[in-house]
Amino acid sequence: MRCSSRIVLTLATAFTAMTAVAAPRLQAAEPTTGAVPRSAPASLAELKAQYRRPETIPFPKDNPYTVEKATLGKKLYFDTRLSAANLLSCAACHSPAYGWGDGQPRGIGHNMKQLGRRSPTIVNAAFGEIFMWDGRAGSLEEQALGPIRADVEMNLPIDQLLAKLKAIPEYQPLFKAAFPKDGMTPDNIAKAIATYERTVVSGRAPFDAWIEGDERAIPEEAKRGFVLFNNKGGCQNCHSGWNFTDDSFHDIGLSDADVGRGKFLPAIVKMQQAFKTPGLREITRRGPYMHDGSVATLEAVIEHYNTAGVERPSRSELIKPLALSAQEKADLVAFMKTLTSNMDPTTVPVLPR
Amino acid sequence: MKLMTVALVAAFVSGSVVAFAAEKTISQKGRAFSESAVTVKKGDTLTFVNDDNIAHNIMSSTAGNEFNLGSQAPGASSNVTLGNAGEVAVLCAIHPRMKMSVTVTD
Numbered sequence: 063m064r065c066s067s068r069i070v071l072t073l074a075t076a077f078t079a080m081t082a083v084a085a086p087r088l089q090a091a092e093p094t095t096g097a098v099p100r101s102a103p104a105s106l107a108e109l110k111a112q113y114r115r116p117e118t119i120p121f122p123k124d125n126p127y128t129v130e131k132a133t134l135g136k137k138l139y140f141d142t143r144l145s146a147a148n149l150l151s152c153a154a155c156h157s158p159a160y161g162w163g164d165g166q167p168r169g170i171g172h173n174m175k176q177l178g179r180r181s182p183t184i185v186n187a188a189f190g191e192i193f194m195w196d197g198r199a200g201s202l203e204e205q206a207l208g209p210i211r212a213d214v215e216m217n218l219p220i221d222q223l224l225a226k227l228k229a230i231p232e233y234q235p236l237f238k239a240a241f242p243k244d245g246m247t248p249d250n251i252a253k254a255i256a257t258y259e260r261t262v263v264s265g266r267a268p269f270d271a272w273i274e275g276d277e278r279a280i281p282e283e284a285k286r287g288f289v290l291f292n293n294k295g296g297c298q299n300c301h302s303g304w305n306f307t308d309d310s311f312h313d314i315g316l317s318d319a320d321v322g323r324g325k326f327l328p329a330i331v332k333m334q335q336a337f338k339t340p341g342l343r344e345i346t347r348r349g350p351y352m353h354d355g356s357v358a359t360l361e362a363v364i365e366h367y368n369t370a371g372v373e374r375p376s377r378s379e380l381i382k383p384l385a386l387s388a389q390e391k392a393d394l395v396a397f398m399k400t401l402t403s404n405m406d407p408t409t410v411p412v413l414p415r
Numbered sequence: 416m417k418l419m420t421v422a423l424v425a426a427f428v429s430g431s432v433v434a435f436a437a438e439k440t441i442s443q444k445g446r447a448f449s450e451s452a453v454t455v456k457k458g459d460t461l462t463f464v465n466d467d468n469i470a471h472n473i474m475s476s477t478a479g480n481e482f483n484l485g486s487q488a489p490g491a492s493s494n495v496t497l498g499n500a501g502e503v504a505v506l507c508a509i510h511p512r513m514k515m516s517v518t519v520t521d
Contacts, residue, residue: 308512323509326508327508333508
């Protein structure tokens with residue numbers, strides 16, 4: 063199983079994309095699930111311990127990290143020739159300029175057509191359990207070729223992708239170095255892109271400094287917000303662990319008609335209009351919010367949860383009116399703002415010709 | 416005489432399956448399976464008990480041993496018998512971090 067096949071690599075070795083990160087104290091290859099025990103309220107120290115950054119990036123056993131794969135993967139990720147129109151790269155919708163999303167309510171695909179859902183960030187994808195808003199991809203490798211071949215996205219059938227890449231001489235040695243055995247294949251294109259994506263990890267944020275002991279790292283209202291997040295707000299029921307997600311599916315009562323996870327689990331009432339919980343790292347760079355991009359600001363996000371949205375059978379039992387005061391709402395927003403790091407600019411690679 | 420031997424062997428085999436079929440119970444408290452890996456024999460019964468406080472949806476899409484228990488409410492339990500030898504990946508389709516592996520032996 064994927065969980066037991068993970069290997070780890072130090073962040074210092076793997077980083078190609080983000081800011082350098084001072085070593086946190088906790089060694090953890092797996093993100094914690096981090097749910098607060100319901101029987102006894104956790105102390106502040108116990109709560110903080112649930113959100114410590116891992117020290118390593120997990121890579122799957124069947125696609126371990128190599129510099130060659132990550133280097134090739136980065137070039138592929140930023141290469142617009144992976145689309146039929148030579149205009150869209152992976153980075154078009156998952157751009158370092160927008161917290162590795164696109165800053166749009168919904169993605170824009172082939173022929174400038176608007177897609178059905180917001181482009182999710184790839185930040186911390188290495189730690190994900192399942193991919194896409196509806197969980198239809200079980201791994202990054204499985205996901206990587208999907209948008210390339212999708213006619214509404216990059217619109218490039220995989221045989222044509224191969225033909226295009228084979229006609230670019232400078233790609234050949236890169237594939238050979240990364241995959242000495244079989245070189246350029248669809249699987250290896252996916253493996254290289256997935257390897258690069260796993261190196262995109264959120265930087266150390268003020269929140270990390272605070273939970274490691276620096277009391278001046280975040281304002282008092284953010285500290286109150288963290289407690290609210292874990293208690294009255296109940297946010298941690300889903301946004302748990304250091305990456306603030308449970309990788310699970312919930313209907314949070316938004317008003318659009320998209321069935322989400324329900325497409326794959328039509329008989330499960332609670333999976334209708336359910337979407338995967340997004341992580342919250344780098345959150346201020348990633349608006350607008352929700353799977354449909356319908357909520358413009360973090361303040362409006364809190365307001366949505368405060369009123370609990372549309373009441374219907376599929377809505378998660380965890381979503382209920384919160385009766386937050388104006389101060390409490392402000393505190394929660396202040397807390398979320400501490401999850402964004404000062405990311406260094408990402409270098410755009412020179413592409414093979 | 417030969418026919419009788421065959422019949423006896425057949426009876427023994429089928430009898431042994433009945434005699435040794437076993438049960439194994441997996442619980443799901445705190446969004447986690449109580450075991451991450453178990454080994455069972457073909458024909459053994461795996462019982463998934465939902466002793467958590469939320470619904471789960473246990474399933475496997477491993478070829479030859481696919482099953483889907485659907486929505487399992489807190490307090491409910493369901494049985495699964497796996498018919499083919501091999502490694503079976505089991506997960507909760509609602510909470511995919513809940514996963515375990517079942518090794519089915521002949």
